[in-house]
Amino acid sequence: MASLKEVRARIASINSTQQITKAMKMVSAAKLRRAQDNITQLRPYAQKLSQMLGTVSAGAETASESPYKQARPIDRVLLIVVTSDRGLCGAFNSNVVKAALALMDEKYSAQARSGNVEIMAIGKKGAEAFQRRGFKVNKNHVEAFTSLNFATVRAAAEEAMEGFANGRFDVVEVIYNEFRNAAVQILRTEQMLPIVATAAPGSTSASINYIFEPSEEEIVTELIPKTIKTQLYKAVLDSNASEHGARMTAMDKATDNAGELLKELKLVYNRTRQAAITTEILEIVGGAEALASA
Template structure:
């Protein structure tokens, strides 16, 4: 059995753990609300941009294969760039490890050669893991550590990615991130970013029959596609951020419950030890009184 003083020290340390996990849980809740609100607005804006993009594409009477300026929709080469969105901090359960497992399975299932896969991590945890196993995008630690969830940073990154894609440095670019389905379930999304996959929409097609485009279609395309890709990446960042805060909130909630259970067990042991020590002292006092009465 442990000493009551040692048990009391452990109880005090568990109390500090409970305070820490509860504080981190509350911080995650506040950040989650902000992230959800921003994601909601971004989704609405993203839908509008996507509808505008579809409207523009269907106003082009030629087939996509016959468009002279089709550089955003077709590519050549073998290198593939994977943009992996992870967290900068830990204590968020299996948020990051699920992404790493998904990457490993995706490469094996599609038969990609390791040298043909290049990774760019938005998030320190992803950079620390991927840099040990795979080829990284030319940006070292600067962008993963300093990259924020601000739209201006996304625009800078998109300009560089488009430039490298058009110069045929990459055959294709993919996004890998966590998307929140429910508060208890997250889905790992792998979607093609470039070249753009264009899905036909009958409503957009009907509404675009009499569109008049000014200036040229090529100029509009060069303007609208970076905007379209920037919003898409920004929405993915917010999806990942929302999932991260949810995962951390749940992890801290479970940690608080586990610490509370440990504290209850320690309190029971402390009371037992305290009761045992008190009983022992009483027995010693009684035996001492009996010894004195016998001597008298």
């Protein structure tokens, strides 16, 4: 049985840990509110922009000539992996890494064996995980969450777009956590390039008569890059909100677990203390009897 001093030290240590997890939960809850507002405000715009691009480009001749729609045999792959900069958020980061590895095994196994899969890491944890596994990691945008804004993410999107247009990559996919609520994050894998034109549900390009102003070519040429950048920005904002939700949930569970452990340790402490007192009483009684019989 552990000594009273050891048990007291463990209780003090767990109390300290519980204070930290409570504080981290509160910080994540505050950050989650702001992050949730950001993604809920952007999501309708991003969805409508994507829907509009799909509907317009399905019937626009200019869209088919865009360098971002050119499908070709897949030899070189870019995976944009969106994780967090810090840990202590449960399986948030490991799930993204596992999803990326599973995608390579199922869809790009030949390219992975040839070393033609490059990782663009947004978030330090993803960069560290794939570097340990020996993958080629693009770390130009790894610190995007340090100052998260559209300009920061746009730079990452433009680099991927330039690489695809120049033939450096034949396909670009994004792996991230989509935010639903504080307790639920859904892993998403989306093809960013080449873009696939899809008409809006319930409509076809043939049934819609568009009037382009200033011109079809100018609108589609401007719309396609803007939509690609906005979709990546939405994915990063989704991941940011998901991270804070995952961390808040993880810290809440850690706080509860610390409370349960404290109950057990206090019970052990009381039993140990009671046993020590009983032993002292028995020693005193034994000594008194020895003196009386002397």
